[in-house]
Amino acid sequence: MLAAAALGVLGAPAAAQTSDAAIRAALSDPAHNVAPGCVAGTFAHGQPTGLVAQGYADLAEQRPLDGDSLFYAASISKQFTALAAATLVARGELSLGDDVRQYLPELPAYEAPVTVAMLMHHTSGIRDSLGLLRMAGVSDVGTASKDEALGLLFRQQQTQFTPGTQYKYSNGGYLLLAEIVERVSGEAFADYAQHAIFDPLGMERSFFLNDNSPAKGTFAHGYGPEGDGFVLRDSFPRFSGSGGLMLSMNDLARYEYDIEQGHRVWTPEVTQIMLAPGRYTDGSLIDDGGGLAYAGGLHLGEKGGQQVIVHTGSAEAFKHAYLRLPGQHSAFAVLCNRGDWKATDRLKAVMAASDVRYPGMPLSSPEGRFYSSELNTYFRLTPVDDGIAVEVTSPFIAAPVVQHYEADDDGGFHHETMSIATTDNPDHLRLKRGTTAELTLTRVDQGAGQ
Template identity: 50%
Template structure:
């Protein structure tokens, strides 16, 4: 087992030449010395050759970040969820081709079965669980229980698209993958991950959350910048699968060592499962269109400046992370930050360039473009602004729509919102839809002819796909 002192000893290795202050400069904020920050590491052939920390795990208590600081790992967790599933696949207890209803009979029976592989590769059309919670009116999805998230997934009458035909990143899919692991292993997912991964590798401080708060003082708080102040924001879900991993850099060093050297868990068969990109039902490779990369076991796989790259990020409100491996070079980079106003992707590119002496960082790390509006749609062609009360059984939520000029006041009521509900002001868009934050309310002309025929209303968030809202009653004058 690699002890903490041993992990620290790895830092002194000179295998990767780099100016002493280059890595520190990537993660430091000279304008705010008393602030949250990052830990960063460089690995060569499984050995940690560089480590730097800057900032505080707890600004108020002035507890500094170090190699043992636990971070909420956000979507870095997905590769460990996939790894847990891969250990069962390697044992012959699970198959990527299995219908998930074999293990989760609570799921609806869709026209095309969703397989374990589709969950792992984001090609099953499973709606995003965090988006469903928000569509059901929950403002802070981090306050939800695992059962509340699962209940919404189990209530979906259909998938966002035909399973096996598209790629759509889904936290819901990975929550279900953890449930599959739990069903096969016949124990809590967090317990199985500890027994199958963390304990064998000596990752003694890392663990998956299981609907419980992390121990106070044991982890790095997340921070966001509001009104020029850095405020604590530990608004992350307390359940696991899509996220939920509490991870330190010292423990990540133990994982990296197993990949390159020890291979206690990362066996050749496990590596094949994790690093083989998924395929759609027609045999074509699963591609993440925004990155033009394949997707394996919780890992984006594709080129970076001509090199074979395996990577994944992690993002929560107060946390930004990135973990990149170059298997052919036996070189890896990890960055974990507890401040939500920094871009881990941008800082990772600077880190890689500082080590590798690359030229400019590759393009493609910019913000996603906003939805394109079609100004050619004339106002006369747009359906009348909807009003009234609409319901979705899939969300167990009621939407009360009230037009206010070109805006639409929407109050969402559900078991997740409390009595007051949640009210949002939607702005009308050029294509006739209404938008508020990341929500989109779609209003389409009625199928039936006649002035009395109701418009078709649906709601979506991100890539969840549209969920129909059905009229309950009309507003009366």
């Protein structure tokens, strides 16, 4: 049976209470008394260690966010779509190596077969269904049906590249994956996910949309900034596969418990399918362009010496991030209903408040005065909360300017198109601007130069 802490509303034990104020500050909007916001959850060994809800699910009714608030999960949905497919694979009813035309004969015969694994790992070359809808003049994809989106995919006479040879993230691939689950199981995808995933895990509120809108008053509305306030933006797709999941943080706790301890759905066989990184047809590992591979609806690999499993979700007015550190048996998530916030930034702040370093973030911030002889320019570096302040002094400007470089998960610091990275020598830094130039900064005495 699921542990009581995960069955009830998420709560923070005494040891986690000290971080709540810092997490709440990271999720607050001091400019507005009534604003959308986020729900943050922290987990250890599959057990919830904290929840902070800040902001409102409905601004007009001033209904606050809480652990049971349902969010449109956007691409966080993909791991649940992959999980539904993985349960069929584990039972022998579907194979990752199957040609998808075995189940979707409406698709043209492409230059190379598209397999189920290629859909799951974004190596199929199938075009993006949401992009196709927008190209066809649909400005609000929330008005389109699943059949309309599928119809556009079935009309595509070519893939974007030879299937299996490249990685390109595709909502269309996951829409097709959900359709395969539907045809193999013999029931609507939303219904199959309900009894194969949500019911066994006790995810009582969560569900997949099936060309319908969630009932009024049951979910967190999405909002975007407008003037001095916010405007309602519930313009998310009503069909499932690439998105479509309505998810609460309390239900995510039940999901997290099953990954770590329950194994009712995340059985060893299913876990192997979900966490095996995809490969190209030549056998090489997928590179998602950010230093990670891609498995069952999840980016995974190593960042800064830590194993990481991560995925974000983004719709017009919903921004989410979910990260697991399997080596530490810990996980962190933020679900946000405002489109002007970057979920990864909120997640980093939540983790920092929990005294956990976001994978790949710099271990320390460089500090001091450095000089570039090639630029005849001095750089004074001062650590700040989320990066470094860099005061630039050169003969080309009338007065010093200060630039803010934000710490990032590639181990460096970034300002617009420029970056500063540490080297093996603490007295040398690397300054880079796009592909224009890469220069060395050398530490100088505090009194040197101007």
